[in-house]
Amino acid sequence: KAGVTQTPRYLIKTRGQQVTLSCSPISGHRSVSWYQQTPGQGLQFLFEYFSETQRNKGNFPGRFSGRQFSNSRSEMNVSTLELGDSALYLCASSSFPLTDTQYFGPGTRLTVL
């Protein structure tokens, strides 16, 4: 099976812009979770989608949003980018539920200038 893929791998944006990240889960996996990883805060949970519905959400502002499509692919959007949004954004997929084995993608490295 192909692993979790994330695009793009690297992204540079400026403050105030918006960005959309994409994640394709392992075939057959219906749960997709998103995480933000920074040196200072570690790995923090953003949200989880299952069957196109958001099931869980972490403590992030409304600028962070996501969605899942019928083929389980997911996108994450960050609007009005801030310098502090610079991070590695990781996507993970699992069969179900969230605490099931998570298979992570390589991440998207976002730099906000």
Place this chain on the structure above:
Amino acid sequence: TQLLEQSPQFLSIQEGENLTVYCNSSSVFSSLQWYRQEPGEGPVLLVTVVTGGEVKKLKRLTFQFGDARKDSSLHITAAQPGDTGLYLCAGGSNFGNEKLTFGTGTRLTIIP
């Protein structure tokens, strides 16, 4: 808020030595997972423990879940350079709202 503190934060040892990484919380978890992350990649699951007091061995790695399911440890015997990486523990909660809380991480460097 559930927090998982890992110690030490950084560890650099010589090849062949033994080491232990700790993962502690004041909260109870239904399961505890350990991941290893290498530069440029996402975390990869090493093990999941679900029973208080459970011990699992994976070659030179030994994982233990505390009796009260609030803490865990990872012991590596005869460390090798290939063990270098960021080790993350993650606590799973099935108490009403399923979620996975990651620890602060331990960056391990094995010196050849």
